[in-house]
Amino acid sequence: MKCVRCKAKGIIYLKRHNAAFCQDCFLYYYKNQVKKNIKRYKMFDKKDKILVVISGGKDSMALWHVLANEGYSVTGMYINLGIGQYSDKSQQVVESFAQKSGLELIVKDIKKEYGLDIYKLSKLLKRSTCSICGSIKRYLFNKVAYDGGFSVVATGHNLDDEAATLLGNVLSWEEGYLARQSPVLESTHQKLVKKVKPLYTLTERENLFYVLINKIEFLHDECPHATGARSILYKEVLNRLEEESPGTKQRFITSFLEKGRKHFQDVYEKIELKECISCGQVTTTEICSFCRFAQILKQNKEV
Template identity: 35%
Template sequence: MKCNLCEKKAVILNPSYCKEHFIDDFEKKVEETIKQFNLFNKNEKILVATSGGKDSLTVLHILKKLGYNVKGLLIDEGIKNYREYTIDDMNEFSKKYDIDFVIKSFEEEYSSTLDDITKKTTLNPCHICGIFRRQLLNKYSKEYDVIATGHNLDDEAQSILMNLLKSQTNLLSRLGPITGLKKDDKFTRRVKPLYLLSEKNIRLYTFLLGLKNTFTECPYSSSSFRNEISIMLNELENENQGTKSNIVNHFLKNQDKIKKIGEKEGSANLCYICNEPSSGKICNACNILKELKLI
């Protein structure tokens, strides 16, 4: 099939675009998302939480191309046969596109890698990893205005469904293209420039631009509830195009009501151990570290 806008061969259907028009449309959608949700402006300092995966490399590449002030922060959890490859990818990308990044590791912060931690607990590795990563991102982003993450349409639709299925209204209220809106110098605002872009289109974008050519999959990902939801959502999307967008759009229409419920259920304190934001006296990260006798 041909491109809707020129005579060249399409690389994507519904709508049909050739390589050049797809890339153009994709980058415009990211720019529109930044403006629609007022994520940040060109005077602000943006720290991109990067994993070396397709999503965060896409965020770094587009924001730099659009003229934003960006730097990457990569958290090395200590996952063998995975993280070393994505660090290599990140180093290569950083040199090629002249984008600076720093690495902070679980080992250096918590004296233990995620691989070591999983041997000492029955807690889900993705749960632990998420909590520690969020703590480090916040800790190392104090001099930045925002943390931009590579969360995409698929991630958001999955999170909405996961929280609905577990009846976690409080967690549902923390979703959206921008979080941490409360004025608080202890918590850096988090934004999602790929909020309305599908995982499939992001992969296509990275392939067409040669941003990411190697396949890396976290060895813990198949054990997660998110993985089950992802498979189910992709089946639904295949049968009914637009399912993921419909879920996210429905959430956005009701976001104000959901946020109000969340605000009633939880208020921000500071953890008395690490002094980082927490909904209780001790934050989740310190709770896990105590349980593991790492603090």
């Protein structure tokens, strides 16, 4: 198949667009998608100080690279979550990329800096490691951004992630989560920093092409806790639908954003926000979950 843009030999075929691209035109398409998403949702501009959340996987590495190359003011933020070899390897990949590319990076280590242990917490609270881990990450994204004077936090969520999350939320009509599912979450409190997802229309496969073409090192392994997660099942189901009907994932997301999300807007606006009595960060309870985790571990040192 020929490249739809320059008619050279196409090397990447994107079924949902019924289009093939050569290497250069794929990069043009990719950057164009990112630029369109930033513009469509007024995510940020060149004056903004952007904190990019980096896990070391292909999506976040692609995001960091593309934004830096487009001239945005970006700083990476990596959180070592204490997940054995996975955390050690991903930290190495991220630090090495930052060093080679001359990019700024903030590293946080939840064990060393805050004494937190997701495994102990999971056992004590009888909650999954992912739910503990998710709360800690969300807290730190916002805290680091707020304390560092960043105007926006960008994450590498892709189209596959967004469609799988939406499917999960729709299946159980999670109104609160549906209200919050958007490529941009404006700040609703002076201590909450705006959150954006500039890659929400690009697939995992497209991000993979982007990092391979640009020879960006990334961690191939998934977090060991990702296997068996419900989101993986949703991704498989959606892949099956996409195979039969290309463009399903994108239609699912765009039609939800255009027609569905507004029905949950009042749920979002009704969430009452407070400031944690211990750390001052925004929470819906007296004391935020991050401070509660630290307290629980202090009280249960022997676990």
